[in-house]
Amino acid sequence: MKLAFWKSALGSPAGRALLALLLVIMAGAIFNADGAFFKIGTHRDTLRQTSVYGILACGMTLVIISGGIDLAVGSVLALAAVCASKMAIHWNWPAWEVVPGCLAVGTACGALSGIVTAGLRVQPFIATLSMMVFARGIAKYASGGMKVSTVVQNADGSYRNVEVPPLFRAIDHSIFHGNVSVVTVIFLVCVAIAWVALSKHRWGRYLYAIGGNEEAARLSGVPVVGAKICAYVASGIFAAVAGICQAAQEQQGDPEAGVGYELLAIAMVVIGGTSLMGGRGGIGLTLIGVLTIGYLDKILSINAVPEAGRLVLTGIIIVAAVLTQRRGRT
């Protein structure tokens, strides 16, 4: 009976993804760096450091389930970070104007990607690659190629230091006696929103249908173009949220931020067990994937493994995780 339980648990993608996470955490318990792994602060930091990637992975999950890919999220994050800093630091906008403003920027980027790929039928890889370059350019244009920080130039050419805006301080803060970061809470809210969209709303069902068999979906009356555009818009919005968080944590808007983040977000989605071919997967799996990569990186860093080794090991582990996922499917 026990065997049957394990068999069925490992037969599902969620079971296999959880097993991978469990192995990583066990490794952490063994190589605990003199008890550092058992401190609550370690876990708080792990979650804080992976939250920005996790938010990107939420949007990426929606797009990948619909059979697409979004390479632009890292650039959109940088653009949103620059915009947020510009609005909050330079222009002194209040939070209730900064946040909708940045989300509008993300929406516009996502809508453009979506229209080009779903409406004009450019391959998603190409369409979002273009958006990746385009958004990076806009970010540099908006920031003048420099970091938008609290050091502000006066009219006479001298510099002054302005106060960190309250929005940034609120986000880069910990609650529950300092045990949980606000960005982690934002990440979990994003997961919840994506979960509701995927499993409680008609649109989620449409995304699965399009990713599983686009032609069958179209012939069943699914509004394929609209549903796909919405997926890219959602990805753009999540990227903007991640950008605001990034700006708050760094207290500046760096137009060079987020380079390569899109690949990490894709890796997190895939490690969870969502199929890159579309049609299969879920946001719960992505949550597991985010935690797996986050903890893996943390455990390697508390054990003082140099960055070179960390990258090599992470690469190997991503392939291993995906191979296990594939074996289970056939």
Added chain:
Amino acid sequence: MGLSNDSSPLVRLIGITKRFGQVAVLQDVNFEGLPGELHVLAGENGAGKSTLIKILAGIHTDFQGRIEIDGREARPRSPLEAAALGIAVIHQELSLIGPMSVADNIFLGRTPARAGFVRHAEQNDSALHWVRQLGLEIDVRQPVEKFPVATRQLIEIAKALSQNARVIVMDEPTSALNAPEVNTLFGLIESLKSRGCCVIYITHKMEEIGRIADRITVLRDGQCVGVAPAAELPPAKLIQWMVGRDLGEQFPRHTPRSGAELLRLENFSVFPSGLSSRAAVDTVSLSVRAGEVLGIGGLQGSGASELFLGLFGAYGALTQGRMFLSNTQRRFASPRQAIAAGVALLTNDRKATGLVLSMSVCANATLAGLPALSPGGWRRPSREWAAAKAMTAPMRLPDSTLEMEAGALSGGSQQKVALAKCLQCRPKLLMLDEPTRGIDVGAKREIYQLVEQWTAEGIAILLITSEMPELLTLSDRIAVLHRGRVTAEFPQGRATPEAILAAAMGQSIAE
């Protein structure tokens, strides 16, 4: 004809049996082709012609029986081995690689090279030699995709010639050609024959058989009906050979009912690959009444499936002519609009275009009706479940299958799920394209009973089926398409298999 009796066969297939799972698609089939003859392989859809060709071409290697080439036993294990044996197959869907040059295509897999480096000049010279043999004056360095389909067909033949093929199989080679191109092709076939090649020719056009056939082998339901010189097999007899099975009483007799006219098409044309290209459906006019089954007869390439897709809005604006639904003129720009107007389509390939195999049965069955089941966008799982159950229960799909992945079901059950999806939006007009393809007898019978039940409820049904008995028993009336045009229409009880097949092969019927 000019065949001497002592010429020994160039190719012989002896006692070929091929099964797909439990189903035998070829049973003990014999075939022989003589040098210098054009041998037509005739039969209805699903008679086993393509399977036989694929065995000869080394695509199906798992079969019983023997193949002899020039009297020596051979067993091609791959298309490459078949080519080495002198067998070339010119498939219906051309097997050329568009962006590569004509010369590259002709010598694909046999590229002349020294130390791995392609010798372009040599390749181009010999490619030019072969295309000139066919009377083609083209630049062989140009990519294949730049040439019209007819030229590509000839390039394909040049490729076969360059392999020194002696047995050349042509599967409906004229389907994309116009009259002068057909003449060129037939001239070429004559010269192939005079060189001692054996041409095995598959066609659904009676006129072509009359023009070029030397001998004819007829297949029916995977068995060889007979071989005869073309002169001894006039069209009427050929059709009798192709059809001649007793229809049996294995199907429930359909009791005709008819109400008000539900659908009327006036000069309806469909252009799947653009308005400037050839019409797949050409000025078709027909009508169906509520509670009536209009069967659409036709062989491969008749345009029947395109008619359904065009009507359903799947080609968007690529249709012409007028369509009236309950006496209101309509034109659907997308399947979504068609579904909203009470039209449902069961596609002919449930795996490719019917179902989302990675989703559950319940999700598939409710996919088309989801807007009504999720008011405000929010899903109501219990409503979906109830709706799926209400549709699948009459089809005797157990509740336990509802949460299974559609891909895990048998063909018959998948077909029922696809039907459930169609019916979920309570259609007034139901278009069934090959509703019983690839499913077992029990499931077939159940689907026939469902058709009976739906017409009793007043649903109008358009039916495409390549199975003659099914067409005859399920339909109230039958319209036959040939190359996109209606060539015959039969009222209740007036259709015979022979007349349908003759019309489907392009013979106009004087009723």
